[in-house]
Amino acid sequence: MITGMQIATTMPSPSKGGGPVDPVFRQIRDLVYKVCGIFQLEEKLYLMADACGRRMKQLGVHSPREYWDLLTVHSSRDAEIRQLLNEVTIGETCLFRSPPQLDALRKVILPELVEDKSKQIVKRLRIWSAGCSTGEESYTLAMNMLEESDRLLKGWTVEILATDLNDRSVETAKAGIYGDYALRSTTDYFKRKYFSPIDEKKLQVRPEVKKLITFSRLNLQDDSRMLFMKGMDLIFCCNVLIYFDGPSKAKVIDHYYTNLNLGGYFFLGTSESLFKLNDKFHLIHFPGTIAYWKPSLKSGKL
Template identity: 35%
Template sequence: MMNLFSKSITLRKDLKIGDEEFVQLRDFIYGQSGIFIGDNRKYLLENRLANRLKENNLKSFGEYYYFLRYDPGRKAELNKLFEVITTNETSFFRNPPQIKVFQDVVLKKILQEKRTKSQRNLHIWSAGCSTGEEPYTLSIVLHEVLKNELEQWRIRITANDLSAGVLAAAKRAVYSQYSLRTTPPEITKRYFAEESPGRFILQDRVKRLVEFGQINLSDRFQLKRVPRSDVVFCRNVIIYFDDEMKKNVISSFYDNLLPGGYLLIGHSESLHNISRAFRPIHHPGAIVYLKEG
């Protein structure tokens, strides 16, 4: 759900990033997160980090780089860095055709197969969950599909993101009308309480299925600790990675998925030239990727 550099921040005109400073910070960010910032985005990196320099009373981007590398407070600042270089543009029921395919095709098939095997466990991984709209949408879909049968299932939705700040917001589960702009009105009425005009609180029954945690998709050891999944959602995230990072992440998703599991990525993203391990299945308005086995 990441949307890199989509917020505008007022740039302090006295701060300019030199070529060497840009390379240092770009390589550092890539090493820490896998996010690659091209040379054509130099001014955006400069714009985005100016306020972090001001906050830490630093005079140059070179000082900020050394702060990130060596200062005792670097861990907390790293979280702030992740927050400013990734902006989270998302909503409930984003890309409705894809959610419909998940509900009517993918989920239906998985549930039928599990019932046939007398299994009642389901694990979904939302990798890059932002402020929670995606995993909570999946929880709502499960409530809609399973209804009273839900209590008979052991269901867990693991929701991860790079930014500690967005995870904190996700756990609060308080949303504006803008977050619900793509949500059917009857769903809003059924699963949210309007605390005040334009302020909506998600019901606890939806929240109970979701477990949040910070994760760095560039760290394969962290990814290996995620429970094996029936479905992986990673939408609008890998678009910000270079080809090597994309291949590593998709390979980790493949390893995580159970045989017969599905990967869903953003509608503007593709596994073309990244992985041939999955079988793409085309549906109206969406492509899902099947791990055969």
């Protein structure tokens, strides 16, 4: 029995496969979905509970119920939800983060876009990585495009625009240096082909990959600059809008709709939803992933 006592912690955060999760965490999950549009699956509810546990420790709050009050009735609730989001999405970024997105891109979307645009004189694809953080997503996209350069994209020019609000992130992204953690999902094939080692622990993205990408600072809420981001075929904006309030989010998404070419696609993070924010986009399912589509002329469903 003594062993049992020692195992018990003061934090009511159940670990994976541990006891039942306090129903309050399910309530918090639903609240976070309602406010931010990011959903935590039941089987990953323990992650939400862990994140709450960390916040509770920092705040000196003792019960999940008390923490729920901070998220709902307290005057600082908006700030607290954002703090909690930081905990929930912590350490998630890595290269090749969502294989189903990449499969959909290469197996379904690229063939479709290439066919649709084949009659245009300038064979060019424009991709925007909006909220690129430290560049993991942008380089992943660039490498996957390069993989197609002798096949589907033969004779095509690919431009990737990668933007972030944070100057320091943009600088880190430009350097393109990553350690084991960021490269945990990158196969040896890609590591050998597109990276050069700089020391024992770190790899740097090669110039031919960097050449595809233009990194710059951009505030997604800067309407006048958003108007200039035109002619996109694909927009990726993963786990960025969850930090925005409803009206700002709706405005950014309206911009994205305008920024996209007809027949273009917009990807959110794998647990995010656009529900009720925009009814012009079509929700499209691909195996294991979803995207939002701006209908093309030939679809007759504008």
